[in-house]
Ligand SMILES: O=c1ccn([C@@H]2O[C@H](COP(=O)(O)OP(=O)(O)O[C@H]3O[C@H](CO)[C@@H](O)[C@H](O)[C@H]3O)[C@@H](O)[C@H]2O)c(=O)[nH]1
């Protein structure tokens with residue numbers, strides 16, 4: 414039996430879509446027949462027929478590309494049990510969490526707050542996490558919402574961990590009404606649940622109130638006076654610091670509104686990500702980075718551990734630059750008749766890319782290796798280790 418320590422932390426399962434392959438091949442065969450017919454038999458070169466042939470040729474070409482892409486799809490499975498045997502909680506690498514927001518009207522702060530809360534409550538040692546929120550609107554409302562959210566997080570995070578809550582964005586969690594059986598069978602849980610719901614409603618109410626009545630720009634909010642969204646100097650505020658370095662505390666929370674000047678292009682989200690990378694590089698400099706848009710939230714609290722299975726695996730360590738989760742959308746229609754969940758893109762085409770080399774970077778829900786962002790290859794340390802006579806710095810994480 415293989416030694417537990419040498420077993421891989423993740424596996425790629427090759428899926429056999431025989432029916433899909435046969436159907437795709439048939440489609441290609443018929444497309445080629447159609448083109449053959451037009452060229453060798455029909456020989457009608459009127460404008461509509463030439464246009465139709467051009468369109469069909471293009472479609473055949475893209476069909477060949479698509480077929481190739483999804484010919485050998487894979488599904489990646491991770492082995493959390495093996496990771497936990499190999500790496501103790503205190504040895505897990507640090508992880509910086511980036512959230513970007515740009516407009517408190519289009520992206521209301523309560524949404525950003527939910528994203529942040531779901532990140533702060535991750536099943537990962539809190540002293541290894543730091544959450545950085547980039548606000549391109551330089552909005553005092555977003556900052557205020559985050560300050561208030563931190564107070565709520567001190568109750569919410571222990572609650573989620575105590576009862577192993579799965580969806581840790583409160584607005585989603587509280588959509589499910591507490592069922593009656595909980596009240597009788599688990600009175601303690603029921604009490605806590607009611608309290609949490611009340612606290613969340615209070616937080617939501619405060620943020621809504623602040624949106625309607627302007628926030629007095631005094632004390633910690635004074636820095637937002639005389640700021641113009643498109644022309645202001647950088648604002649960086651540490652909202653919460655895990656001073657005692659507690660594993661079960663609350664992760665650091667930092668607010669950043671990068672400097673903006675009308676004469677300099679700010680490069681939208683890419684610019685914000687660059688600033689987040691630079692600021693976090695100076696503050697916590699974690700070797701891994703997770704990025705979420707402000708309207709996303711974590712729906713699996715162990716997701717960072719799953720990602721670590723791939724990033725820390727002996728093979729993944731050499732060749733994987735980033736780990737990305739497909740996007741899922743809530744409140745969809747039953748059976749997704751309009752394809753809003755993008756199943757084809759994520760499951761079939763995405764699975765196919767996984768089988769070739771790896772998925773394309775889609776911009777959010779992605780764990781990056783920091784050194785790859787800085788232009789180094791994932792196995793850079795290992796290569797240097799070889800040059801130095803095979804001694805690899807074991808403390809690189
Ligand atoms: O000047 C800007 C503009 C946008 N954003 C943020 O960037 C994110 C994405 O912007 P959005 O306009 O919401 O893009 P979408 O089209 O909704 O998202 C697509 O494009 C994004 C940017 O590439 C990817 O992150 C997503 O995965 C992809 O679905 C959001 O968090 C914004 O708040 C900024 O921080 N600064």
Ligand SMILES: [Mn+2]
Nearest residue numbers: 706707708709
């Ligand atoms: Mn968006």
